[in-house]
Amino acid sequence: MALILADVGGTNVRFACARGGVIDAALTRRFQNDDCASFDAALAAYLGQVKVRQIEALTVAVAGPGNGVSARLTNRDWQFDTRDLARSLDIxxxxxxxxxxxxxxxxxxxxxxxxxxxxxxxxxxxxxxxRLVVGIGTGFNVSPVLSHSGGVTCLLAEAGLGSLPSRMRTPLEAYLDKPAPWVRCVEDVISGPGLSRLHHEATGVRLDARVVLERAALGDAAAMASREVFAHMLGEWVQDLRLLYMPTGGIFLAGSVVRALLDSPARDIFVQTVSAQPTVKSTLPPVAISVITQDEAALLGCLAFSLSA
Incomplete structure (x- = not known):
């Protein structure tokens, strides 16, 4: 019997198939969301390619709010319902x-x-x-991870929809030299689209976040400035997250944007910012900060959850 696993992000969806508690690397696929009308269409395309039979269960990780029975993708009109999916797959x-x-x-x-x-x-x-997982990609969110005798529990949060703290708004508006009313929440600036908008507001040039980081790597002064301010604000936000969630077991950053950012010289700005004490009143011990570099990490998590469910 096979377990089908899906990691649905704002830009693409990854699928995998596991048997005997192990993911079959030959059956891992990635689809661009723009090429699929819905998750159901992407799932059908995947199953059509890999020809999997005798499916035991489906586990789907969604970049958006959910309640365990239904969910929706934050940045796209994709809906998920366990009852509909079970019916369509006959599982x-x-x-x-x-x-x-x-x-x-x-x-x-x-x-x-x-x-x-x-x-x-x-x-x-x-x-x-x-511990705390922090995701920076098409959107932004966190998940507190609690280890206990029964295993692991990952709590729900919507940290990206919270208001932008003053410790982040101050360097943002200093860089722009004007107010930023377009920033309604953290995710509006700490995300891929947020970096794109930040650069546009500062320069008048509209570029995808990936292109901003690529130009910065080539020495473009304007792109480098946007990259450095973004790294500073991210560091300030991680300091607030230390206080909010007390992740003494470590903070784990994930997502294409943060990986590219922290592979650049802006890493030094981020590390310097997060190395300080969060506030003048706090005396917290150092917290380990790491970057998740494995593209299929969420699929491994889907497998672990599926095996424990």
């Missing part, structure tokens, strides 16, 4: 989870090649019980 079990939660379930399965340490620390065994 009894469909699991819906948040994409950041899937990364949380994957933390203990990632090897050294799947995680890159940015800021090391030595948490105690007890401290490792509380």
């Amino acid at each position: 009894d079990r469909v699991n819906l989870m948040n994409d950041l939660g899937a990364l949380g379930y994957a933390l203990d399965l990632l090897d050294e090649d799947g995680v890159r340490v940015l800021l090391p620390a030595e948490p105690s065994l007890a401290a490792q019980m509380q």
Whole structure:
């Protein structure tokens, strides 16, 4: 019997198939969301390609809010319902989870090649019980990860929809030299589209975040400035997240935007910002900060969740 796994992001959807508790790498596929009318269409295309039979269960990680029975993709009009999916596949079990939660379930399965340490620390065994996954890509969100005797629990959150803290708005508006009323929440600036809008507001040039980072890597002064301000604001936000969630077992950053950003010289700005104490009143011990580098990490988390459900 096969387990079908899906990681649905704002830009693409990844599928995998597992048998005997192991993902078959030959059956892993990625589809661009723009090429699919719905998740159901993408799923049908995947199953048509890999010719999987005797499906036992489907586990889907969605980049958007959900309640375990239904979910929706934040940045696209895709709806998910466990009952409809079970009916269409003629199976009894469909699991819906948040994409950041899937990364949380994957933390203990990632090897050294799947995680890159940015800021090391030595948490105690007890401290490792509380960790935080932070996703920066098409959108922004977090998932607190709690380890306990029964396994792992990944809590739901919508941190990207919270108001922009003053510690982030101050450098933003100083860089733009004007107010930024278009920033209604954290996700409006700390995300791929947020970096694109930041650069546009500063320069009048509208570029995809990937292009901004590529131009910065080539020495474009305007792109480098936008990249550095973005890295500073991200560092300030991570400092707030340390206070809000107390992730003494470590913070794990994920997403294409943050990976590209922290592979650049802007890494030094981010590390310098997060190395300071969050506020003048706080005396927190150092927290390890790492980047999840494995593209299929969320699929591993889907597998772990599916096997434990």
